[in-house]
Amino acid sequence: MxxxxxxxxxxxxxxxxxxxxxxxxxxxxxxxxxxxxxxxxxxxxxxxxxxxxxxxxxxxxxxxxxxxxxxxxxxxxxxxxxxAIYCFGMEQIPTKGDMLFITGGEKDVLSLYAHGFNAICFNSETAQIPESIIESLRLRFRHIIILYDADETGLREARRQTEQLAEYKILNLTLPLCGSKTEKDVSNYFALGNGSKELKALLSKMFSDMYSQTMMMLRSCEIDYDNPPDASKSVVAVNGVPLGTQDNLFCITGGE
Structure with a gap:
């Protein structure tokens, strides 16, 4: 060599x-x-x-x-x-951090690092991400985000990996690219003139959409102390013992 x-x-x-x-x-x-x-x-x-x-x-x-x-x-x-497990970039990531990208290849790891982001990659997008490594990384990073290519293989494998690692709350970010040979990965995304600002905007939207769903669910649990709710009324009871009250039964209907 x-x-x-x-x-x-x-x-x-x-x-x-x-x-x-x-x-x-x-x-x-x-x-x-x-x-x-x-x-x-x-x-x-x-x-x-x-x-x-x-x-x-x-x-x-x-x-x-x-x-x-x-x-x-x-x-x-x-x-x-x-x-047995090939992982590029593991030596360079910090001990602790907010975000870590798992991307499709070495060049993507390099381009993300050059723009201020932590990233690693495995041997290919089709390689199964080991749970043992994810368990370790979850202790070090608040968010782990899969950022694969925007072509057919990348989109399919990103969904598969996210589903198989669902218990670790792995996120999936899809780039707004057409998926062609010259417009499919994050390196292409930067080469097209985008920078850290544009990628952060995509992340901001992803987190906003994710947390807005959580906040919508939490609002139904908020209590207005100036106008407290009425005392619970029993809906289902056996021998005088309530099994279900109006405030602990949740119904899903067919329309508004």
Whole structure:
């Protein structure tokens, strides 16, 4: 593995998404000139970077994940011993925080961090998020939000993950993107000219909608102490013992 220093052309690729060299260094992202290894079939192979096909690397302990953004084949490649649970960005998140995004890929983690947000990703959107990790993260972050791609796969998997992790109150934010190849993930969202302000506005609306439902339910429980309610009247009783009163029975009807 030959490391290639980041030049202007390589940095321009990342800058398109608001990611600069300090973020790349913080996450230990590397640019490679050449990579050679042995395939699962035992054959030796070599990859060489070019101005039109750069090779970026996300190194870990005893493994490496390669990213070739402009390559038609093998955009992602793995080398070494991959861990049982691959999670990018876990080392960089704070001990405590308000929000944590679980997103679809490493580039999205980088772009979110560059815009002031905490984020991690697993191996892919279709990988099941381990409950053991979610349990740990719930102790550290107030809100955990799934932010997957706005394409068919991302929307489906975001719903599935949210449902399977419902007991942990995981939230799901869908970006207002068309879902095309160049307009589907949060990196594309930033590349289109949006920034932290616009993403925070989406979050504000999501939380507002969520808490307005809760407040609507709570208002029915409020007591006006200047006008206290009448004494409860028994509706159902057995041998003089009330089993249901007007204020503890809730009915759902067919119309207003």
């Amino acid at each position: 030959d490391v290639l220093p980041f030049n202007d052309d390589l940095l321009n690729y990342w800058a398109h998404y608001g990611i600069f060299e300090d973020t790349l260094r913080h996450f230990k992202v590397r640019s490679l000139k050449r990579y050679e290894s042995i395939s699962a079939e035992g054959k030796k192979f070599e990859l060489k970077a070019s101005p039109t096909e750069p090779i970026f690397a996300y190194p870990g302990i005893d493994y490496i994940k390669l990213y070739r953004p402009h390559s038609a084949k093998m955009r992602f490649l793995y080398g070494g011993r991959m861990p």
